[in-house]
Amino acid sequence: MEIKEEVRKVKLSAPLLAGMSEEKRNHALQAVAEALISAKEEIFAANAQDMEQAEKDGIAAPVLKRLKFDEGKLHDVTEGIRDLIRLKDPLFQTQLARELDEGLTLYRVTCPIGVIGVIFEARPDALVQISALCIKSGNCVILKGGSEAIRTNKILFQIIHRAVAEAGLPEHSMMLLEARSEITELLECDGYVDLLIPRGSNQFVQYIMNHTRIPVMGHADGICHIYVDKAADIQKAIPIILDAKTQYVSACNTVETLLIHEEIAEKLLPELGKALKEHGVELRGSKAVQELTGCVEATEEDNRKEYLDYIVSARTVKNIREAVDHINYYGSHHTDCIITEDAQAAEEFMMLVDSAGVYQNCSTRFADGYRYGFGAEVGISTGKLHARGPVGLEGLVSYKYKLFGNGQIVGDYASGKKTFHFKDLPLED
Amino acid sequence: MEIKEEVRKVKLSAPLLAGMSEEKRNHALQAVAEALISAKEEIFAANAQDMEQAEKDGIAAPVLKRLKFDEGKLHDVTEGIRDLIRLKDPLFQTQLARELDEGLTLYRVTCPIGVIGVIFEARPDALVQISALCIKSGNCVILKGGSEAIRTNKILFQIIHRAVAEAGLPEHSMMLLEARSEITELLECDGYVDLLIPRGSNQFVQYIMNHTRIPVMGHADGICHIYVDKAADIQKAIPIILDAKTQYVSACNTVETLLIHEEIAEKLLPELGKALKEHGVELRGSKAVQELTGCVEATEEDNRKEYLDYIVSARTVKNIREAVDHINYYGSHHTDCIITEDAQAAEEFMMLVDSAGVYQNCSTRFADGYRYGFGAEVGISTGKLHARGPVGLEGLVSYKYKLFGNGQIVGDYASGKKTFHFKDLPLED
Incomplete structure (x- = not known):
């Protein structure tokens, strides 16, 4: 119940974040990269604790390798953020500009999806990548990482969240879930969450798909x-x-x-x-x-x-x-x-x-977002609706139709008093 | 069970229809328009029977008006088909062409969604419009119209289906459901049907959404x-x-x-x-x-x-x-x-x-596909994934990534022996 109330605050922030300029979002990304570098000792210390616990628990070597967050991974994620800053803004892109009639003009303009929940494996660098993709695309994000990375994720989230809020983005633009039980509550937040992206085993993704009314993007099998x-x-x-x-x-x-x-x-x-x-x-x-x-x-x-x-x-x-x-x-x-x-x-x-x-x-x-030149990916979609294949910035936006008139009513077109002339206008780049 | 077997045949036809050239699809549309005009007396006679029954059943006047299929409606739908023929092909459009490295080239090319099930109100002209949109966009379609139009829909479907098959499109490109009970069977055809578009009352759309694992596009409420x-x-x-x-x-x-x-x-x-x-x-x-x-x-x-x-x-x-x-x-x-x-x-x-x-x-x-200049619409989507607002041809296609290499392996890029150079190539129009 408490989670739902927090998620509601995220939902209320979504239209505000959607209106933030490219400059503001890029500025926030820059601040995130700098804050991560300044706080690196703190991050490495938290990660050492996670690693120690994981070794005690007998976690397999490949998982340990992904759990590790060291100087090399920090370099990769901060470079990734700088690449993202340089990428073209996915928002406010006019995809269609059409004069329907004199003084009645239709635009199709890209906008964020809204609130995206991402459930991902015990890879702290994924938390940074996903957060950065969502900031760039103006989406609020609810993050839940693998439990082995709990300490590292917590400190990473705190640093990113503070930097984002200080850069003037809404305070409730992001939220971290820590307990596995909170996933169940998240799945009930239809109406507040626009999209879920679960990453992990086939069984896990199937479970998510079968237990929520929120649209799910991703893939279960990879055969x-x-x-x-x-x-x-x-x-x-x-x-x-x-x-x-x-x-x-x-x-x-x-x-x-x-x-x-x-x-x-x-x-x-x-x-x-x-x-x-x-x-x-x-x-x-x-x-x-x-x-x-x-x-x-x-x-x-x-x-x-x-x-x-x-x-x-x-x-x-x-x-x-x-x-x-x-x-x-x-x-x-x-x-x-x-x-x-x-x-x-x-x-x-x-x-x-x-x-x-x-x-x-x-x-x-x-088949990977980085190898396709998308900078990073939030997941790979095997669905044919919306984004397909590796999902980067473009897959994180939707569009809305804006129609500007000066008093036009449909009755005049239905009666034949007026007729549409459908003139496509040049798109500015 | 019988329905499922028929739907499976439609699914098997989908890749074949997806590969049909623009010329073939436009030729089929032309054949459909001509066949409808040739068989108009037969259509009007079937419609007269539906109208007679509906009047006997005390159907309300606005519903009767939509049920009527006369010379005027025939003219509108055949003109609509001719407009559709003139519209740019939504398929085989290259949206991205990128050289990842020497001899390793990635294309993102539009393709049909596959098999689309549309459940619509008792409006025979809708059957023609939806069929035509699906032919143009290379999608197989499963149609279920309002029961008051059963005789008109049956003859319209027969005429369109014959014209499409004779024009060389796969025989199982389209299918008509007649009984309401068949909707239940259709809802169980996940794996065979890629998308459902239910049109009708809030209650009906909600019912569809809650009783299938097939993705649903549309809107329940319009507040x-x-x-x-x-x-x-x-x-x-x-x-x-x-x-x-x-x-x-x-x-x-x-x-x-x-x-x-x-x-x-x-x-x-x-x-x-x-x-x-x-x-x-x-x-x-x-x-x-x-x-x-x-x-x-x-x-x-x-x-x-x-x-x-x-x-x-x-x-x-x-x-x-x-x-x-x-x-x-x-x-x-x-x-x-x-x-x-x-x-x-x-x-x-x-x-x-x-x-x-x-x-x-x-x-x-x-807010309507025709008034936005889309020619026609299959529905209006209030979802933010995939198509939003009135859904025309563009909302009926997805894309696939095609990657052409000459022996490239990922190991060479992971080891640093090779590096990506990500060069976007000019898109031909």
């Missing part, structure tokens, strides 16, 4: 495919598959299923099987794949599996269409790749595969 | 406000209010609440009260409004009420901020208007009001 076409260059295929599987095995854009054109199977599979083994990857295959590699069997279940581990499944297919059908049926509409030297095959694949990212001859691991 | 500022021109205010209330009383963009600056109340209200009375509108007011007009009392309940009738409520406010707070709290984020000659007051109001349409000095009834 990415690589289809090796008959016209593939094997010397490209093998390094791409190894990178897509092993470069960061627990990421959503990691490949989980390989589809191999049957005409190239004999040439590719023995060599690929060997390479996967050398990299510690377990291969599970259909009959044809087993015969060529001696691997274990892949079941129907494997088609739907996001391993997040050193495991990959492989099947042969008769043609592109069979590969496309498999991907559209079993996939998660995240990122799927074709390896081929045949431009027409690539075009067909990219047209028919219904995913946010469709690639030719490169690793699925490129 | 629109007009705020008469102290700097208003009364000679503009009164005709605008009368038009916004009475031009079409059961529309979602009709005004329901008036907020009057207290400094202009004495000058405006007696005259406004008289004008409303002359137009058969019941005025319900706060104390101050009652004293100046002798109207009945408006309760707290009236603030939340979409009358869809010849009733309007009015309250006085101290300033713009009080008006804005009222609108953001009680409103439905649809369309709200300020009457003022003060440009700065208008700017403040339009910035702070969190609605899809914010107007100055004109009727809220302008």
